[in-house]
Amino acid sequence: MVNANQIKTIVRRNQFDAVGITYPALSEKYYRAFEKWLENGYHGSMEWLLGVREERRDIRTKYPWANSVLVVLENYAGETVTARNGLQYSRYAVGQDYHKVIKNKLQKVLSDIRDIAGNIKGKIFVDSGPILEKAFAEQAGLGWIGKNGVLIGKDIGSFCFIGVLLLSIELEPDKPCRNLCGDCRKCIDACPNAAIIEPGLLDCERCISYLTVEKRGDFRSDEAALIHNWVYGCDICQNVCPWNEKWATKCYHQCYHLYQNEIRDYIGFEKKTNVDIFKRVFENTPAGRIGFEQMKRNIDAALKIYKQREKHE
Numbered sequence: 001m002v003n004a005n006q007i008k009t010i011v012r013r014n015q016f017d018a019v020g021i022t023y024p025a026l027s028e029k030y031y032r033a034f035e036k037w038l039e040n041g042y043h044g045s046m047e048w049l050l051g052v053r054e055e056r057r058d059i060r061t062k063y064p065w066a067n068s069v070l071v072v073l074e075n076y077a078g079e080t081v082t083a084r085n086g087l088q089y090s091r092y093a094v095g096q097d098y099h100k101v102i103k104n105k106l107q108k109v110l111s112d113i114r115d116i117a118g119n120i121k122g123k124i125f126v127d128s129g130p131i132l133e134k135a136f137a138e139q140a141g142l143g144w145i146g147k148n149g150v151l152i153g154k155d156i157g158s159f160c161f162i163g164v165l166l167l168s169i170e171l172e173p174d175k176p177c178r179n180l181c182g183d184c185r186k187c188i189d190a191c192p193n194a195a196i197i198e199p200g201l202l203d204c205e206r207c208i209s210y211l212t213v214e215k216r217g218d219f220r221s222d223e224a225a226l227i228h229n230w231v232y233g234c235d236i237c238q239n240v241c242p243w244n245e246k247w248a249t250k251c252y253h254q255c256y257h258l259y260q261n262e263i264r265d266y267i268g269f270e271k272k273t274n275v276d277i278f279k280r281v282f283e284n285t286p287a288g289r290i291g292f293e294q295m296k297r298n299i300d301a302a303l304k305i306y307k308q309r310e311k312h313e
Contacts (some may be wrong), residue, residue: 002117010112011072014105015253017160018073018153020140020174024066024166025058027176030135033200042197045098046214055130062130063166065121066216068173070109070165071140072132073151074102075251077159080235081260083268086306087299090209090233091159093286094263096135097257102126102163110165117236121168126161141174147199148187148237150183152180157248158238187237193226196237208234212298224301229266231298234288259285267299305311 004021011019034056043049055061056158059069076098081089092098103126110122125131136153143153153160154177159185188196195206204210208230211223219227238244251257262281264272278292287295 002113002169002171006116006170007070007113007167011070011109013108014112016072016105016109016163017075017156018142020071020137020142021171022069022071022136022140022176024060024063024069024172025140026056026132026135027297029085030132030139031057037201040201040203040278041096042203043203044210044214045216046204048178049055056132059131059166061144063123065168066123066166067169068135068154068167068171070138070167070171071137071142071249072102072106072109072163072165073142073153073156074098074105074154074163074253075160075249076255076256077157077251078246079260080239081264083264085268085303086229087267087302088235089267090230090235092161092256093233094260095251095253095258096284097288098161099126099128099254099286102161103253106165110136113167116175117169121166124167125164125166129203130163133164136164137162139176140204141177142183144177144179146187146241146243147181148191148201148241149194149202150238152241152243153247154231155247157246158241159242159244159248159251165309172208184242186240186242190236192228192236204298206235213245213287216294219297225305227298227302227305229302231295231302232290 008019060066076090076092080091081094103124106124114120134145137151143151146152150158152158193206195203197203206226208227211227212230212232266281275292278295282288
């Protein structure tokens with residue numbers, strides 16, 4: 001019978017940076033936090049989240065065969081991209097699309113597990129489906145959820161991607177990790193929009209990352225002002241985290257840094273660009289999904305706000 005140690009050996013052989021195992025049902029505290037977030041309307045325009053509440057409490061609602069949840073972390077720490085015109089772009093999106101990279105690696109993990117455990121069932125999630133990835137990662141002992149709502153991976157920091165693999169076999173679970181944020185509130189105080197309402201509770205409509213990535217259509221004038229000089233994502237609350245100062249080191253996964261120079265040039269070039277140039281630079285990155293028009297919207301708004309603020313300083 002296959003055991004947890006054998007599974008973890010397979011995961012490490014496939015070059016993930018951390019691995020943990022937990023139950024398919026989450027502790028009630030995670031579901032209560034998720035419900036509070038929804039009830040306060042802090043999910044912005046992501047209305048689809050309202051329809052998957054029960055599945056997020058216990059993934060067996062949709063996948064009754066699931067007996068274990070394997071969670072992996074992949075370090076992506078690198079540089080925040082800052083262009084010559086002052087515009088910035090989040091470090092998580094300067095390489096190949098992590099959804100595809102991690103899914104492909106987890107597919108290889110599942111194949112390797114089947115080689116020793118037989119034709120077991122498995123289901124892979126990377127920022128997809130009714131999965132509270134950060135909650136599963138914390139419950140699997142991989143780290144803890146910080147006051148900014150981001151997972152702080154033990155010995156890694158918060159610059160990490162999360163992948164989840166449901167398995168039909170029963171495996172010994174790991175113990176949850178203790179939250180080590182203590183009285184620190186650097187992430188809360190650093191947010192220029194006061195988007196962190198209270199520890200762990202984020203108002204998406206004030207979050208730079210949400211506005212530049214998930215917000216569709218034109219910005220209202222008040223929304224445009226909130227993105228400051230960021231054109232995709234935001235690293236502010238993570239950059240000030242003491243645990244990142246202690247643990248974050250540039251990752252060895254070269255695929256997550258491939259397009260850094262091209263992206264810096266693109267957002268620093270203030271003349272009009274076209275769809276073909278956008279596709280050439282971004283189509284293989286996480287930013288490819290927002291499309292040319294949304295990226296143009298972000299750049300135009302950030303430039304306008306940034307130049308206005310420069311005049312007054």
